[in-house]
Amino acid sequence: MTNRAILGMAVFFGIALQPFSSVVAEEEPLILTNNYWPPYKGETLPKGGIITDITMQALARAGYEVAVAIVPWNRAYAGTVSGRYHVITAIWSTPEREKEIEYSNPIVSSRIVLIHRSDYEFTFNSLEDLRGETVGVTAGYGYPEDFQNADFFVREESETLSLSLRKLIFGRTNVIVAEEIAARYAVATEYPDAVVSLKYSEIALQENPMHVAFSRARPDHVEIRDRFNEALDEMRKNGTLKDILEFHGVSRLMQ
Template sequence: MPRLHRALALVGLLLLSHHACAQKLRLVADAWPPFTDSTLINGGLATDIVTTALARAGYASDFEQVPWARAMLGISEGRYDVLINAWYAQERTHVGQFSAEYLLNRVRFIKRKDAAIEFDNLQQLYAFPVAVVRGYAYAKAFDEDGQMQKVPVHNFAMAVRMVAADRVKLTLEDEYVARYYLARESPKVRNAVEFLPKPLSENSLHILVSLKTPEHERIVAGFDREIAAMKADGSYQRLLKAHGM
């Protein structure tokens, strides 16, 4: 009997080990600091929040950083389980299941502190040159407005330096992204600019779990439950603070 017990125990351990391996989720995202970037602490703010919530829900995970198109293709084909940083789009529901919102992206205008500029609608800004990053989508209304004086630049750092130097009157960026890069600017630039109060647009950030992943509904439910619990127990806010937000 002792041998039988040992054999059964060994089988049980093997089954548990197999189950644990089966529950290891393959996470993917593109490089989008401060949200997702393999060079940042714990892969960035969004990666840290997502992996923490999934771990609390009982899922181990591996993270791979690839270009956006490859990440989306991998989710649709089932080569990845979880896309970390997805804005909601109806067409994406055909390849994955969205979680509830776990972060909110606000695109906001940035001006010099001494500039008397107000923003309630785009028409108020027609007189002001606005530095925009080439190829970047900000918000449909802004992107398609032909009366805005858009000045193309290579990146946000160049745009905000132009605002600080009064070479353009405005730029715009997701607030988290802007704060991340402003923290790395010189005090002369950082202290010369400020956000306009009203955001241009808001987009909720979600995980997208591949429909080809077994138990994708349970994964989303567990993630949503743990995000709510993290907000309640203060650990969510501590992660924001740890990433300088």
């Protein structure tokens, strides 16, 4: 698919954005991938989701025209590494990924927490509290290495976060691990009757800074990163970032 074809697709979805600045770095737009991880990103979410909204505004402030390609996560990541796409949103940093893509400064903090039903007595302080449990996990999530390697509890994998939550809500598992904001959003939108019946651990299994990443296949990727970081810093200082979080209803959860 050519860059112009992808731009056409972006216009079809109504989510291409013209730059706020008159400075445009390239004749053709940066191609940003958007897949489905609500409320962080997703073509059906308001303004493409929280991190997509932040990314689009920051890139526009930095003087870049942006087009959006809707592709699955695996294809989005591989395409960003290869240079087919230029920007990938809402991504955690790992040593392996750091060798392949260029990361922005952290945008928000993402908490991986333990979730249980209120009628199940459970308190999480350390991995030892999971001894003997069957713990629900979701395919494709990047869990901490010590959690992955522990052999004193069972991990039961579900294909999606929604399925993992369903097992928890209907008693097939007692505890699951999930990204907090994504889980709260999924419960509120898919299982609203269960909102008051679930508890989230105060202590996180892990806290991950969430980033935007840029393709190193582009020779100007460092310049794109630096200009993005400058725009993001400006948005943080002038209150734009806070306004975006308030618009998406997560400002109190993501300070």
